[in-house]
């Protein structure tokens with residue numbers, strides 16, 4: 001069949017190329033002309049292991065093409081971002097503008113019996129909203145198209161493996177939509193395909209990321225409590241996790257990325273009075289960078305113009321992604337606060353990508369009075385405790401134990 005994929009980012013591009021290598025005719029559509037050109041030349045514009053190989057073979061096979069505009073097809077997949085924005089005094093309301101724009105862009109090309117799949121993480125009711133927009137623009141298609149929500153669940157850094165191996169939720173607005181979507185995902189997904197309605201599918205995706213956020217908030221709160229009590233939080237958590245029914249995640253400098261720090265707000269926005277725990281967890285995680293900054297300032301006050309070595313800038317370990325990174329926010333703040341000389345280091349980040357000077361690990365370790373570890377990159381795990389024994393160490397990830 002012919003598939004149109006709207007959005008060629010971290011989800012759309014892997015999905016489009018995977019479908020193309022399984023023999024489907026795929027047209028990937030993106031508003032970024034540069035990305036379209038790069039993909040059509042068989043290369044990629046984002047960083048993800050092995051994606052370059054997959055895209056190259058999909059483009060070379062003739063089954064994957066990229067374009068700025070959609071065409072007619074059998075199935076349309078929406079894989080565009082869903083950030084938040086301020087609406088009526090709520091600073092964290094879901095921003096559906098990308099989904100609405102993509103839906104309006106495909107509406108003129110839709111035919112009877114087409115399937116429209118929403119993959120973007122979305123507030124409850126968005127799949128129905130997509131259908132409403134289409135029917136408002138094309139009233140003759142009322143009751144004649146199929147819509148479904150099949151939320152993406154892949155972990156950046158392991159997208160290709162998880163795209164194939166993860167179980168997949170399919171929530172249709174009708175039974176026929178579920179059956180059609182199921183047949184499509186079966187062509188590349190080895191995991192179980194779980195059927196439900198679109199609203200439950202939307203909620204289950206938000207629940208997955210909120211579960212993780214609440215669990216990390218618990219760990220972050222424990223880290224602040226243990227710091228107050230002079231207890232090593234990592235040891236306490238590791239010991240508690242030896243109980244067969246306890247599984248606490250790891251504390252850190254805060255929660256970053258475009259998913260876990262965003263999606264819980266979609267639940268809060270749709271049921272504010274009922275979402276007390278989810279909201280508080282978000283607030284706990286968002287407050288963690290300030291706690292780390294206060295800690296550094298307290299230690300720095302003991303020195304005259306200290307050198308503060310900051311280890312790690314990305315939003316999590318072993319990636320180069322700086323967007324929505326609590327570590328970046330912390331280092332930015334320290335730079336502006338004028339409390340000393342800030343020397344940041346991240347072995348995964350190219351020097352020209354950072355808005356301030358980056359130093360190599362050896363230099364930072366040698367010159368720092370205070371070492372602030374912010375990301376648990378592999379490279380930092382090899383730091384010899386003997387070499388840093390005379391420094392003040394603030395370890396937000398428990399790596400330098």
Ligand code: SAJ
Nearest residue numbers: 152153154155208209249250252255256257259260315316
């Ligand atoms: N983090 C901690 N402690 C932990 C685990 C993570 O502080 O124990 C922090 C990380 O450092 C990072 C943030 O949380 O700043 C998020 O990282 P992550 O690895 O938990 O998740 P993401 O944002 O890379 O991807 C998540 C995944 N969701 C779940 O694991 C439930 C992924 O499967 C989703 O597809 C993705 O969100 C998404 O697109 O929604």
